Amino acid sequence: DRVYNTYLLMHTHQTVEFVRRKSAQYGSCSLRRMSVMEALELLDQLVDESDPDVDFPNSFHAFQTAEGIRRAHPDKGRAGPRLRPPCPPPGSPAPRVTLLRSPPDWFHLVGLLHDLGKVLVLFGEPQWAVVGDTFPVGCKVQKSVVYGDSTFHDNPDTKDPRYSTECGMYQPGCGLENVLMSWGHDEYMYQVMKFNNFTLPKEAFYMIRFHSFYPWHAHGDYEHLCSEEDRRMLPWVRELNKFDLYTKQEELPDVQQLRAYYQGLIDKYCPGQLCW
Numbered sequence: 238d239r240v241y242n243t244y245l246l247m248h249t250h251q252t253v254e255f256v257r258r259k260s261a262q263y264g265s266c267s268l269r270r271m272s273v274m275e276a277l278e279l280l281d282q283l284v285d286e287s288d289p290d291v292d293f294p295n296s297f298h299a300f301q302t303a304e305g306i307r308r309a310h311p312d313k314g315r316a317g318p319r320l321r322p323p324c325p326p327p328g329s330p331a332p333r334v335t336l337l338r339s340p341p342d343w344f345h346l347v348g349l350l351h352d353l354g355k356v357l358v359l360f361g362e363p364q365w366a367v368v369g370d371t372f373p374v375g376c377k378v379q380k381s382v383v384y385g386d387s388t389f390h391d392n393p394d395t396k397d398p399r400y401s402t403e404c405g406m407y408q409p410g411c412g413l414e415n416v417l418m419s420w421g422h423d424e425y426m427y428q429v430m431k432f433n434n435f436t437l438p439k440e441a442f443y444m445i446r447f448h449s450f451y452p453w454h455a456h457g458d459y460e461h462l463c464s465e466e467d468r469r470m471l472p473w474v475r476e477l478n479k480f481d482l483y484t485k486q487e488e489l490p491d492v493q494q495l496r497a498y499y500q501g502l503i504d505k506y507c508p509g510q511l512c513w
Contacts, residue, residue: 241384246365248388251419253375253400259366259420266432266512268360273350273503273511274496279359280352295355300492303348303499305480310344346502347441348480351448354422354429356513370451371419373459376405381456403461412464413447423449435507443470444477454478 271279280296357367372382377400378389394400407416418424427446430437447470452458454474 241388243365243369244384245388246363247369247419248382248384249391250365251372251374252392252394253406253417256374256417256420260424260428263357263425264428264432266429268513270510270512272509273353273507274500276353276356276511276513277349279356283355283358295352296492299349299352300495300499302351302477302480303345304495306348306477307345309480342502343437343441343506344477346437346499346506347444347477349499349502350426350430350507351445351477351481352422352426354424354426357422357425366420367422367425369421369449371421371423371447371449372452373405373407373416373462374419375400375417376407376462377401377403379452379456379458381452381458383451407462409461410464411462413450413453413462413467414464416462418447418450421449423447429511429513430507433507433511437506440470440473444473447474448477448481450474 277296277299280299281294283295355367358364370383372378372385374394378385378395380386389395399406423446427442430442430445435441447454450459453460453463454471455478
């Protein structure tokens with residue numbers, strides 16, 4: 238089973254040392270220069286081995302997600318539906334209640350960009366180091382991590398007492414920005430966005446950095462590591478997730494017809510040749 242085998246390799250090799258090494262390797266964004274559209278074209282060559290719902294190139298999924306967001310949020314910031322923060326878990330302090338207005342056009346672009354970090358596969362990385370659901374390294378694996386009950390037996394970190402407790406090497410409430418996530422396309426694309434000074438709001442960076450962290454945003458695990466800022470951002474991650482999951486269709490979008498609109502957003506927020 239290709240999906241299970243991808244996660245088996247991921248959960249065997251994704252360790253604190255591995256994540257630190259990959260972050261250092263790619264953090265300088267010195268591999269190549271190309272535009273967002275050129276990176277999207279590279280994804281024509283990629284089918285995600287961790288996704289049982291997709292057997293077509295990832296570039297089409299990018300446009301499907303973006304168009305799903307655009308249909309649901311066409312107003313570009315005018316007053317409209319609001320995103321309500323989730324209820325806090327039992328025993329946690331109530332977060333500051335903030336209702337989020339329908340996002341402007343940058344949210345359409347987030348849909349297009351969210352999986353762009355998967356170009357790492359075309360740069361030579363194995364899929365287990367790029368695709369799939371993410372999880373924190375350096376602490377105890379939670380129950381909702383996909384296939385977690387049968388895939389971590391050969392991961393050396395699970396035998397290290399520093400990493401075997403609920404918090405492991407972290408402090409309670411330290412915030413996800415201070416947590417080492419398993420290495421993959423989320424963190425890589427976040428680093429590319431930072432390095433190239435994308436003029437997108439903080440919510441956009443956050444959604445892309447944590448959209449594959451399903452154990453948290455879909456199942457409520459790892460809450461003990463979260464900060465108030467993480468809880469404030471959670472509705473945005475969940476809103477992106479709706480379109481990431483439920484726009485995968487066999488009917489593929491007409492990319493040529495859509496290019497002009499999305500090129501306009503790219504020119505506005507992340508133009509030109511970028512460092513990858």
